[in-house]
Amino acid sequence: MRRNIVTGNWKMNLNHSDSTRLIDEINTKEIHLDVELIVAPPSIYLSSLHKKQHHFSLSAQNIHFEENGAFTGEISAEMLSSLNINYAIVGHSERRSMFHETDEIIFKKVKSLLKYNVNPIFCCGELKEEREEGRAFEVVSNQLNYLLSDLKEDQIRKIIIAYEPVWAIGTGLTASPEDAQKMHKHIRESLADQFSLKTAENIAILYGGSCKPENAKDIFSQEDIDGGLIGGASLDCNSFLSIANSFS
Helix, strand or coil, X not given: CCCEEXXXXXXXXXXXXXXXXXXXXXXXXXXXXXXXXXXXXXHHHHHHHHCCCXXXXXXXXXXXXXXXXXXXXXXXXXXXXXXXXXXXXXXXXXXXXXXXXXXXXXXXXXXXXXHCCCEEEEEECCCHHHHHCCCHHHHHHHHHHHHHHHCCHHHHCCCEEEECCHHHCCCCCCCCHHHHHHHHHHHHHHHHHHCCHHHHHCCCEEECXXXXXXXXXXXXXXXXXXXXXXXXXXXXHHHHHHHHCCCC
């Protein structure tokens, strides 16, 4: 059975005191029993927040695909594994656009995470112009290509997929629950075609396009949407947990 998952991506926000305060607040609240909560703080906080895990698991926001070496400022999958960090986000739209990460680079990161038993949260999604050109499904399929063609079935089962319609993030535009469902269904069908229906039915696919307390319930009610990758709303405890408690 698929998991319901809500992941909070803090991005480059909060100082250490504020991050600790937010985690302490999350730990005092009631959370839907059928939801797995994941928090992705800046990597500099992973070690200290690891000691405070109660209602949640921790995720890194990014890694380098190499195991070690002269890569100033980077962290590796092995480093996360040594801290018992369970997850890492890869392929986020901001990494693709601002840091020019290619599908090949992102897949190398996936492989490195899997080697060290850290579960990848793999992001994919189309730009506004790509959707307007009618290429949304093609773009997402191309981003998924390495996962579908180069991973084994036992490896793909360890991955969480997050669909990010880039045009709906911080723009004021929103994807309807129905539009989001169409893409989630497409992703799941692609997984089933390459692997098996059973495997596809057990992979969590999250929605990452401006999910808020006001729209989370409608989004999460869709058949193939298993939760959300939350940005700004994850920086407020009440908003974050309201989203997490939106599953029917």
